[in-house]
Amino acid sequence: MKDIKEVYMISLIAVDMDGTLLDSSGKIPQHFPKVYKRLDKEDILFCVASGRQYFSLLNSFEALRDKIVFIAENGANVVFKGETLYMCPIPSQDVREIFEEVIKLPDSLTILCGRRAAYIIGAEPDQTEYLTEIEKYYPVKKYIHSLDEVDDDIFKFSVCTLDGAEEKSLPFFTPFAERYSVIVSGKIWLDIAQPGINKGVAIAHVQEYFGIAQEETMAFGDFLNDIELLQNAQYSYAMANAHPDLFQHANYQAAANYEDGVLRQITDMLDHPEEYEYETDAAANE
Helix, strand or coil: CCEHHHHHHHHEEHHHCCHCCCCCCCCCCCCCHHHHHHHCCCCCCCCECCCCHHHHHHCCCCHCCCCCCEEEEHHHHEEEEEEEEEEEECCCCHHHHHHHHHCCCCCCCCEEECCCCCEEEEECCCCHHHHHHHHHCCEEEEEEEEECCCCCCCCEEECCCCCCCHHHHHHHHHHHHHEEEEEEECCCCCEEECCCCCHHHHHHHHHHCCCHHHHHHHEEECCHHHHHHHHHEEEEEEECCCCCCHHHHHCEEECCCCCCCCHHHHHHHHHHHHHEEEEHHHHHHC
């Protein structure tokens, strides 16, 4: 009997934002709308997967709010057409426990990332260095001084340490890794969420919801919080500017974000789709 082959073509593209899709100024490349129009014509689903809050992603893609999938808060909140496909908040008792430890870390700023808003703990308007970072990522926010002021589902704690998350914050929160997901999501950002929550879990839910296989998925990332995302895509790309440890988790490499690496790779796929076909032995999958 002849071997039966299954041929997959790209049906889903998942893209990180900062350091990946966005240019060195933190902006979406000018020719993104032109490339997206081609994806839409080919019925290829586009998904942004970021540590940012949903409202931040929505601001960036307002014109496409009912067409693309939003994976926010490093995978804890997945939204499509305004409806929640998947969410995993931290239990309220754990929120309080984490809060009491997080506020002990010196020289840092803690943000509770909620469903309705981001809650900035103890920040005052004159803390310009931190506020500059907050303005980049949290368009919907409230300033608080006590956890009692928060009545919301909390997806994660984001800790901003200007001296470096990997060097300063990560050692402090290493004991948390036994019970929670502790992820360095940027040079100055560290996130604490429910155990097992990451972009990979989120993209797996998206794949299941739309009936799309890993072999049909293309993904791009640049930092450690993108590891699981890349592991759930056959066409996984680490950006040339990525964290050194990310390359071992990617099957391919894309040009740097400041060289429009994501859009260049997507355009190549659209121009030469036959080169991105993935063939498997159907019998081996039974």
